[in-house]
Amino acid sequence: MKNLLKLLSPFAPDQSGAVGVLYELDGLVVICDAGGCAGNICGFDEPRWSTKKSAVFSAGLRDMDAILGRDDKLIEKTAMAVGQTKVRFTAVVGTPVPAVIATDYKALKRMAENKTGLPAICVDCTGTRLYDDGEQRAYLELFKTFAMQKYETEKGRLGVIGCTPLATGYMTDSLFRQAYGDNAVFFGMGSGVDEIAAAGKCEKNIVISTGGIEAAEYLKQTFGIPYETDFPMTPAMNSVLENDLDGKKILVVHQQFAANKMRRSLKEKFDCTVDVGTFFKLYNEYKQDGDCFIADEEQLVQKVRDGGYDAVVIDNICNRALRGFEGQLIDLPHFAVSGRLDENGGQTCLA
Amino acid sequence: MNNAFYITAAQLAKAGFENTPDELLSAKHLIYSSPATLAFNSPGAQGFGVKRAGLAIPGSVMLLVSPGCCGRNTTMQSRLCGYQDRFFYLLLDDTDIVTGRHLTKIPEAVKEVYEFCDKKPSAVMICITCVDALLGTDMDRVSRKCEELAGVPVVPCYMYALTREKKLPPMAAVRKAVYSLLKPQKRHPDAMNILGYFSPLNDDSEIYELLTKAGIKSIREISRCEDFAQYEKMSQANFNLVLNSEARYAAQQMSETLGIPYIEMMRMYSIDKIHNQYMSLASAIGVTFDDSEHYSEAKAVIEDFGKRRGKLNFAIGEFLNADSFELACALLGCGHGVSEIYGTVGERNFRFIEKIAKLSPETKIFSNLSPTMLDYEPSGKTIDVCIGNDAGYYHSGVPTVDWNEERQPFGYAGVKLLFEKLDEALKGVGK
Numbered sequence: 001m002k003n004l005l006k007l008l009s010p011f012a013p014d015q016s017g018a019v020g021v022l023y024e025l026d027g028l029v030v031i032c033d034a035g036g037c038a039g040n041i042c043g044f045d046e047p048r049w050s051t052k053k054s055a056v057f058s059a060g061l062r063d064m065d066a067i068l069g070r071d072d073k074l075i076e077k078t079a080m081a082v083g084q085t086k087v088r089f090t091a092v093v094g095t096p097v098p099a100v101i102a103t104d105y106k107a108l109k110r111m112a113e114n115k116t117g118l119p120a121i122c123v124d125c126t127g128t129r130l131y132d133d134g135e136q137r138a139y140l141e142l143f144k145t146f147a148m149q150k151y152e153t154e155k156g157r158l159g160v161i162g163c164t165p166l167a168t169g170y171m172t173d174s175l176f177r178q179a180y181g182d183n184a185v186f187f188g189m190g191s192g193v194d195e196i197a198a199a200g201k202c203e204k205n206i207v208i209s210t211g212g213i214e215a216a217e218y219l220k221q222t223f224g225i226p227y228e229t230d231f232p233m234t235p236a237m238n239s240v241l242e243n244d245l246d247g248k249k250i251l252v253v254h255q256q257f258a259a260n261k262m263r264r265s266l267k268e269k270f271d272c273t274v275d276v277g278t279f280f281k282l283y284n285e286y287k288q289d290g291d292c293f294i295a296d297e298e299q300l301v302q303k304v305r306d307g308g309y310d311a312v313v314i315d316n317i318c319n320r321a322l323r324g325f326e327g328q329l330i331d332l333p334h335f336a337v338s339g340r341l342d343e344n345g346g347q348t349c350l351a
Numbered sequence: 352m353n354n355a356f357y358i359t360a361a362q363l364a365k366a367g368f369e370n371t372p373d374e375l376l377s378a379k380h381l382i383y384s385s386p387a388t389l390a391f392n393s394p395g396a397q398g399f400g401v402k403r404a405g406l407a408i409p410g411s412v413m414l415l416v417s418p419g420c421c422g423r424n425t426t427m428q429s430r431l432c433g434y435q436d437r438f439f440y441l442l443l444d445d446t447d448i449v450t451g452r453h454l455t456k457i458p459e460a461v462k463e464v465y466e467f468c469d470k471k472p473s474a475v476m477i478c479i480t481c482v483d484a485l486l487g488t489d490m491d492r493v494s495r496k497c498e499e500l501a502g503v504p505v506v507p508c509y510m511y512a513l514t515r516e517k518k519l520p521p522m523a524a525v526r527k528a529v530y531s532l533l534k535p536q537k538r539h540p541d542a543m544n545i546l547g548y549f550s551p552l553n554d555d556s557e558i559y560e561l562l563t564k565a566g567i568k569s570i571r572e573i574s575r576c577e578d579f580a581q582y583e584k585m586s587q588a589n590f591n592l593v594l595n596s597e598a599r600y601a602a603q604q605m606s607e608t609l610g611i612p613y614i615e616m617m618r619m620y621s622i623d624k625i626h627n628q629y630m631s632l633a634s635a636i637g638v639t640f641d642d643s644e645h646y647s648e649a650k651a652v653i654e655d656f657g658k659r660r661g662k663l664n665f666a667i668g669e670f671l672n673a674d675s676f677e678l679a680c681a682l683l684g685c686g687h688g689v690s691e692i693y694g695t696v697g698e699r700n701f702r703f704i705e706k707i708a709k710l711s712p713e714t715k716i717f718s719n720l721s722p723t724m725l726d727y728e729p730s731g732k733t734i735d736v737c738i739g740n741d742a743g744y745y746h747s748g749v750p751t752v753d754w755n756e757e758r759q760p761f762g763y764a765g766v767k768l769l770f771e772k773l774d775e776a777l778k779g780v781g782k
Contacts, residue, residue: 004460005440006467010419034481034512035382037420043389044424050386057381057722063513066485080373081381081722084356096418097513100448100485127420128444320435 007321008297011279012166012336014125016045017134017211018093019056020164021142022123023048025193028087029056030078032103033095037127045131047341048171055085059092066101071108079115088193089119089145093134099126121145131166131336132255132280135211139187143215147199150223156183159202159225161216162209163189167255169234169335169342179232180206199223206230210256210281229286231261236342240313240330245270248310251303253277253294253318254334256286262313262332277303279337297321315340355727357691360704361712368701375696375718378516387668387693387741388719401510401521402478404549406437407529407573408506409582410473414464416441416457417480418448421510439464448482454493461497461505473579474504474532484511504532519600526601529573533586535609542569544588546602546613547595550574550757556764557645561629565638590614590636594761596699618761620673620681620769622649625762642763649763653685656770660777664688664732666746668739669695669719671754672765676703678738681766683710690732693719693741736777738769750776 015031019041022029031038038058042049046056059065059074078090090112094103105122112120121141125134139161163186165171173190180186185195185202205216205227216227240262250272252259259276266274275290277300282293290307294300297318304312304325311328317338319329333340356374363371373379402425405413415422415438422440441460447453461475475497479490490507497505508528511521519527526546543562545552551574552558562570569587576582586605591613593602602613614635616628626646633640665682667689669675675694680703682689689711696704696716707714715731717724719741727745736750737743743751752772754760760768 001441001456001460001463003442003444004463005422005442006464009425009438010422010440010442013418013420013423015420016423030381035384035515036481036510036512038382038384039389040420040424042384042386049389053725055722055725057383060377060380060382061513062378062516063484063511066481066513077379077381084723085725095420096448096480096482097485099445100482126445126448127418128442128448130419 002298003296005297008318012045012131013127014129014131014134014137015093015095015123015127016041017131017136017164017166017336018123018125018138019046019134020131020166021135021138021188021211022091022093023054023056024052024188024190025089025142025196026087027055027089027091027193028078028082028085029054029091029093030059030074031056031093031095032059032061032074032098034058034061034097037095044339045166045336047165047335051171055081055087057081061097066097069101069103071103071111075108075111075115078112082116082118087118089121090116091120092122093138094123094125096127099128119145130280132209132211135162135164135167135209136214136281139212139215140218142193142196143199143218146193146197147219147222148197149200151198151201153203154201155203157202158184159199159205159219160184160186161205161207161212161227162257163187164209164211165341166336167209167211168231168258169236169333169340171341171343175232175234175343176208200225204228208232208257210278210283213281213283229257229260231258233261233265234342235345236332237262237265240332241265241269243311243328243330245272245311247271248328249273249275249308250311250313251275251277251307251309252332253279253300253312253314254332255280255336256282258334260286275307275309354723355717356721356723357715357717359712360708360714360716363696363716364705364708368696368698371696374721374723375716377695377718377720380720381722382720383722383724385719385724385744387724387744388670401508401525402438403434404522404525405476405478405506405508405528406434407549408474408476408532409576409578410470411476411506412437412439412464412468412472412474413476413478414439414441414457414461415478415480416443416453416460416483417478417510418443418482421480436468443482448486451486451488454488457493458497458500461503462501465501465503472503474506475501476506476508476528478508478510480510481513484509484513506531520597523597523600526598527604530585530601530605533583533605533609536583536586538589538611539569539587540589541567542571542584542587542589543567544571544585544591544611546573546591546593546598548572548574548759550759552594552759552761553764553768556761557642558762561640561642565633565636565640586611592616592632594618594759617677618673618759618765620678620766621684622646622653622763622766624681625649625766629762645763649766652767652770656774657686660774662687663735664690666691666693666734666737666742666749668693668737668742670741671739672756672760673738673754674700674703675739676700676707679703679714680706680710683707688732689714690734691715691717691742691745693717693739693745695719736773738773752776
């Protein structure tokens with residue numbers, strides 16, 4: 001049955017992706033939920049929670065708040081928290097509850113701005129979509145709200161969009177700095193809302209998560225900043241290259257830009273054929289023949305079975321679904337899939 | 352920088368429960384899921400949330416019917432706790448949550464899950480979440496359809512975080528659910544059940560000995576049932592002993608449907624209160640208990656600890672196998688100090704706060720969930736030891752006893768174990 005998972009667990013949802021983008025920006029982030037979604041995000045999908053403080057709170061909605069649509073109560077609570085913490089803006093991140101009751105985010109944004117005097121953004125998440133969808137919405141809202149001005153372009157200044165633990169498995173910017181240099185700005189990781197506001201200074205943007213494409217396109221349309229996609233080589237990717245894959249047909253399953261980088265590296269080192277599969281967004285502009293979107297575990301099994309692959313490079317939490325596969329399974333962790341960080345050697349991380 | 356909000360025990364007792372400040376009432380402010388609180392603040396984050404608790408029925412599996420976000424943490428839970436073969440997910444999309452069309456898919460999904468399992472499950476628990484709470488789903492009706500199609504008992508459980516402060520909050524509702532498959536049968540006068548926890552009491556708890564000496568031959572706990580047949584025998588009980596108030600509704604249900612009466616006790620750390628409770632229990636079931644030896648042993652352990660360690664100053668959290676305020680009262684009664692408590696003030700435990708106000712009026716009471724805790728910094732009296740890993744989070748480097756093991760401490764044995772653990776934590780710390 002479609003959407004029935006018998007062997008895999010659900011992947012990181014959109015609200016986790018949105019919080020991952022906003023986490024380091026000194027905002028007051030309100031997850032519009034009853035408590036469970038915030039608990040999941042802070043306790044599982046946000047590995048920085050135990051190392052770096054951030055004002056991420058649950059709205060603590062109760063049934064009557066939802067049924068009666070008590071937005072004013074939410075704004076009262078938000079204003080109270082703004083008075084108790086030092087923040088630059090407020091953000092409301094949606095969950096299934098506001099999705100069911102059709103919360104009016106535009107009104108919420110206006111009410112929050114009027115009550116707190118701070119800029120406000122709302123990210124329309126539903127909990128039914130995946131993390132890169134939430135990243136996409138959060139980046140777009142951020143740049144639309146804060147990047148208002150076109151500055152003179154700073155030569156050599158790179159903007160990197162998509163540095164989130166969910167997309168990359170890294171919760172600090174060390175790997176990205178190594179790959180893109182000290183002149184790069186990693187939006188949302190090791191940088192704040194001032195860097196978002198100054199996005200117009202960048203000479204070029206590099207998008208490393210599929211959740212960053214629309215924001216990059218927005219910055220291109222608004223400020224004329226060109227962009228390209230890439231992904232830094234990670235230790236886990238280098239480990240994949242230690243296998244003997246000459247003459248093999250390989251399927252790489254990850255987020256599209258990480259998988260594309262893995263493909264390039266494999267093809268540089270080996271005489272091999274590589275397809276990319278992804279559970280997340282698949283952009284036609286960056287795909288090749290044989291690449292595909294994988295909707296659920298049934299499609300994963302089918303793709304592997306029908307593709308005639310000798311090896312599958314995939315997060316090893318998916319091995320359960322591929323237990324009938326006779327070829328080689330090679331681990332490539334993806335935090336949004338398994339909660340395993342590349343940064344800590346692929347160990348499971350509980351924030 | 353702002354400071355974390357607190358109120359002293361004396362101020363709070365004087366104000367009265369009705370005037371509890373908003374900062375201590377979770378319904379009145381945003382909720383801070385700090386690293387200190389994650390384990391208990393999310394209905395499914397760690398420990399026994401609704402999902403894991405719902406699998407207390409031996410041999411059962413769970414189908415979580417929800418948006419993907421609700422099942423996300425189960426990745427971890429499944430792997431760490433060996434549940435990976437017991438969780439299944441029917442993911443809802445945007446159209447499902449608007450139209451409720453997913454309800455028609457559930458019976459087919461249950462059938463597919465049942466057929467997929469090599470070892471056929473004893474029951475399928477269907478766990479639904481906030482979406483269905485708002486849609487007003489009649490899950491009993493859906494469950495009956497599932498049973499007809501799949502030929503297996505199907506039990507709904509409700510992970511409705513939206514109703515956490517209602518009369519039947521999620522953790523109370525799931526306790527009702529896990530006993531709902533029991534069928535009436537002949538009751539045995541020498542059989543009883545312990546209700547309240549999803550893991551057993553520590554084997555050395557004197558409650559087993561006291562009950563056995565009083566003539567009880569079968570003491571059953573759901574977590575000790577190895578298979579469904581053993582679980583079914585729980586309806587032979589002559590009475591239920593409720594050790595956690597969240598099991599009260601389950602006990603009421605068993606009283607109505609199975610005719611099993613119940614008696615309620617509370618886990619306490621004051622040995623005089625423990626004694627009083629045992630005497631009340633004995634009186635209620637018409638037996639006598641001689642707990643003098645256990646009482647003396649526990650008293651000796653407390654006194655010995657006090658002699659060796661001197662007067663210690665405690666910080667007490669709330670993610671622990673105790674009521675934070677009762678535990679504070681017990682420690683104050685032993686002559687120790689309690690400077691800080693991170694807990695949830697409620698009508699039930701306010702009497703302990705009044706007692707703390709008399710014994711230690713300056714004790715500071717914080718709410719773990721207040722956004723102001725983002726800025727918590729230790730101040731005031733030096734803390735010698737923490738109980739609860741949330742307290743330990745605030746006082747990094749201070750010896751800490753987590754006191755949240757899955758095996759449940761109870762009675763005098765629980766008191767002795769706590770002081771043993773405190774001794775272990777303080778090893779090497781001069782006093």
